[in-house]
Amino acid sequence: MKKVYISCYENSDIKYKEQLIRWNANRNNTLFECVNSNENEFYKIKQTQDEFFIDSVKKHILKDASVVVCLVGLDTGKRKTVDWELRAAMHESTLLKKCGIVVIYLPEVYEKYGTQIPRSILPKIIQKNIINRDASILETTWNKLEIDINNIEKILNVGFAYGQMSKYIIDEFIATSNQANIILKK
Structure with a gap:
């Protein structure tokens, strides 16, 4: 069973995260094990202005x-928070392994764009790696999950396998938080 962290824009998409968790609960938590973030921990990491911000997110939030x-x-x-979580997921160190990435397009995206979803709606780090020939990121739609929730387990297994063989590009850049600039390092 895969340990899964669900990243989303909390203000508008939390209902889909909660639905995934409910589907899993209805299956006696056999589809995946949910790794929950600790909001206080994330806030504390942002406040430290640690130059190894991505390492801190990986160690304290995505470690499992x-x-x-x-x-x-x-x-x-x-x-920015979603982008940071994804960068941390792609990061690998001697103690912490990189994660597989699964992108699920929510109904409003599919309704607006159909099958011609522009890459520009994705977080920057996903845009960079989705065209990277050495990285594999699994993409699907929410509608496919609704048709058969058993697809969730299959998708997670494939996403994990893709992550193991991927060589993600994680660039150095400066991201502006609400308080200050945080340098993100490889």
Whole structure:
């Protein structure tokens, strides 16, 4: 069973995260093990202005995750926190392994764009790696999960396998938080 961290824009897409957790609970938590973030821990990491911010997110929030599910709504690509979580998921160190990435397009995205979903709605780090020939990121739609929730376990297994063979590109950049600039290092 995969340990899953669900990343989403909390203000608008939390209902989908909660639905995934309910589906899992209805199956006696046999589809996946949910890794929950500790909001206080994330806030504390942001306040320290640690130059190894991504390392801190990986160690304190994603340390147990094997797959990160990114729920993509119309505004997800603009959320710095989602981008940081995904960068941490792609990061690998001697003690912490990289995660597989599964992108699930939410109904409003599919309704607006159909099968022609522009890459520009994705977080920047996903945009960079989805065209990277050495990385594999699994993409699906919420509608496919609704048709058969057993697909969740299959998707997570494939996402995990993709993550194990992927060589993600994680660049150095400066991201502006609400308080100050935080340098993110490889």
